Amino acid sequence: MSVKNILEHRNSVRHYDPDYKISPELLASFIESASKSPNGNNVQAVRYLIIDDPQIQKSLLPIAFNQQQVADASAVLVMLGDYKAFQDDNIIQIHEEGFQAGYFDESLRDYLANAAIGYYASKSDEDLRMELTRDVSLAAMSLVLLVNEAGLDTITMSGYDSRQLKETLNISERYLDVMLIAIGKGIKAGHRTVRHEVSKVIYRNILT
Ligand SMILES: Cc1cc2nc3c(=O)[nH]c(=O)nc-3n(C[C@H](O)[C@H](O)[C@H](O)COP(=O)(O)O)c2cc1C
DSSP states (O other), X not given: OOHHHHHHHOOOOOEEOTTOOOOHHHHHHHHHHHXXXXXXXXXXXXXXXXXXXXXXXXXXXXXXXXXXXHHHSSEEEEEEEEGGGGSHHHHHHHHHHHHHTTSSOHHHHHHHHHHHHHHHHTOOHHHHXXXXXXXXXXXXXXXXXXXXXXXXXXXXEOOSOHHHHHHHTTOOTTEEEEEEEEEEOEEEOOOOOOOOOHHHHOOBSBOO
């Protein structure tokens, strides 16, 4: 199915077959492909906490305002951003790997690494939070496309209590939780949704 086709036909699914299990290998292959998504300076800050233990999934129910999909989906991914990715040692390491792989020469390695280090050095906490939100969101959309391409269903979710989630799943302040994605086999199609006419969302050159 083409990307266009998925986008035309996908809907968020809220009812899942609780007996359907996605293999860890398939889930890992979705994540491997999603990790190829664009990300700022290639610092690779996106982390994926897979929740597929039925008991832990059940414990998410009160945290996610009793949205049943967290219990019934094959897995719930907690989409995280790792603030540590902005540290110099990570940036240097990643660019060294690119150099070792033969993707660029020493001078581009040093230029890119120094540019990235300088870029993050001037950022406020709020800026860094936005950087993580962008990178995680792009990977999340890739995951949605990949999972739907495989004939499975998804729902992205921000309807949960972040503090309780972090406490229950032992997520430290090192990480920003951006959203959940429930993944599984839908047993009831998501309701269809409207979108603005395209002319309503496009501006050209200057906002009017
Ligand atoms: C960031 C984000 C958070 C969302 N959180 C929830 C949620 O907690 N519960 C829910 O039922 N739907 C949630 N949704 C799904 C939206 O309601 C849905 O995408 C929107 O209504 C459009 O419907 P569609 O995805 O079927 O096209 C969320 C979507 C996004 C992008």
